[in-house]
Amino acid sequence: MSIFEKNLLKGKVAIVTGGGTGIGKEIAANLLGLGAKVAIAGRKIEHLEKTEKEFRSSGKDCMAVQTDIREPEQVSRLIQGVVKKWGKLDILVNNAGGQFIAPVEKISNNAFDAVVKTNLYGTYYMCKAAAEVMKKSGGKIVNVVHIYALRVAPGLSHSGAARAGVVNLTKSLAVEWAKHRINVNAIAPGITETEGLKTEMIYDKKTLKELKETIPLHRYASPKEIADSVTFLVSPAADYITGHTLVVDGGQILGNWPDFIKL
Secondary structure (H helix, E strand, C coil), rough: CCCCCCCCCCEEEEEEEECCCHHHHHHHHHHHHCCCCEEEEECHHHHHHHHHHHHHHHCCEEEEECCEEEEEEHHHHHHHHHHHHHCCEEEECCCCCCCCCCCHHHCCCCHHHHHHHHHHHHHHHHHHHHHHHHHCCCCEEEEEEEHHHCCCCCCCHHHHHHHHHHHHHHHHHHCHHHHHCCCEEEECCEEEHHHHHHHHCCCCCCHHHHHCCCCCCCCCCCCHHHHHHHHHHHHHHHHCCCCEEEEEECHHHCCCCCCCCCC
């Protein structure tokens, strides 16, 4: 069951980076379900093709484009390919990103650089390239960060710094591009129960259980809850919202960083 009106996004064209799995896949499913045409982009073609096939089998208009958002040339090729296929671009969701847990003294310079390039530079490249198309008729951009962009982030100094940069970039672009009717917002999810959370084991099971209890709502977000929040920001209901970061975290940001997390 959807809270959104059927065919709300009919005729719209969207790009979702990191759209092959997890939150990105759920966001793409939402947009497709509301009538949009969606290109999913990411580095791992096997994930993209599997998801594209799944969406197409249910009659959705989806295309997969292997893209490393850290490379401006690949970003440009993605945007141009979408415009060539569908004639325009209305929505961009910058969901691709990555990080790992480590204290700063154990993060190499190359690792720090890689995380910042993906999360900050990649988002910047995507926004800039998309805006060149959106300037013609307006559009919606949503940058997916996380709550550690807005609070202390022990063990995530590289990602926290990069995502905080994205939050500031979001505000600046919102002001610069308002004259082109381009709304730029961000969304900051808390911990979300994706397959990656279960399989990659960033935290051990004991820590995950204890961490959940520090969240006022005592649970993690579902990918659908994050996707619905993104869908709201790209919908007509958010036409007068720009330059803001929507926190979707069950109240986690209101608490202190738990001292049981060992780095």
